[in-house]
Amino acid sequence: MKIHSTLILPFLAAGALLLSACGKSEAPAAAASAAAPAPDGVKAVSITADDSMKFSVxxxxxxxxxxxxxxxxxxxxxxxxxxxxxxxxxxxxxDNEVLALAQAAAARAPEYQPADATKVLAHTKLLGPNESDTVEFTAPATPGDYPFVCTFPGHAALMKGKLIVAPKS
Ligand SMILES: [Cu+2]
Known part of the structure; x- marks a missing residue:
């Protein structure tokens, strides 16, 4: 297994602290994705997109x-x-419903938000170059795949992904 040292070192340090504190440690969360457990217990995910119309995650x-x-x-x-x-x-x-929804939303300038807000669990603003936005939400109680998409006109076919919600163990 290949481990990126800059990613794993803080986990090792935290693990050592836990060990000395209570004699018990937990395996570090998967460090392979862009997601990392934050000190406040919120899973932080960083996503970028550029002029090639792709989500980095x-x-x-x-x-x-x-x-x-x-x-x-x-x-x-x-x-x-x-x-x-x-x-x-x-x-x-x-997938085809996501595309249809995004196509309809693409007619709704300037923010291109879907008309039916009950279909939207979380969203950022529409961002220009060098702009960023942060949104916090609670992963749904029902496990499953939750699609995400960019609804700027013409982008949905390329700019899409999914939030995979696993059951609480
Ligand atoms: Cu886009």
Whole structure:
């Protein structure tokens, strides 16, 4: 197993502290994804997107009921009117339904939010270059796949991913 030292060192340090404190340690959470447990117990996820119309993270894993904080940054250079991005987490639905919803939302300038807010679990603002937005939400109680998408016109086919919610153990 290959471990990135800068990622694992803080975990080792924390583990050593735990060991000395109570003689018991927990395995570190998977450090392979962009998600990391924050000191406040909220899972922090950083996502970027640039002018190539791709989310840097297309899969987020969480446990039902877990608090998740997504920080989304547009690291592209093109003007917002031509290449704006948002991050919108939806209720479970099929891929073609996500596309249809995003296409309908793409007609709703300037923010391109879906008309039916009950379909949206969390969302950022529409971001221009170098802008970022942070959104915090609680992972749904029902395990499953929750799609996320960018609804800027024409982006949904490429800019999509999913939040995978696992049952609480
Ligand atoms: Cu986009």
């Amino acid at each position: 297309t899969e987020i894993r969480a446990v039902a009921g877990e608090k998740v904080r997504v920080t989304f940054k547009n690291v592209g250079r093109m003007p917002k009117q031509a290449m704006g991005h948002n991050w919108i987490l939806l209720v479970p639905m099929a």
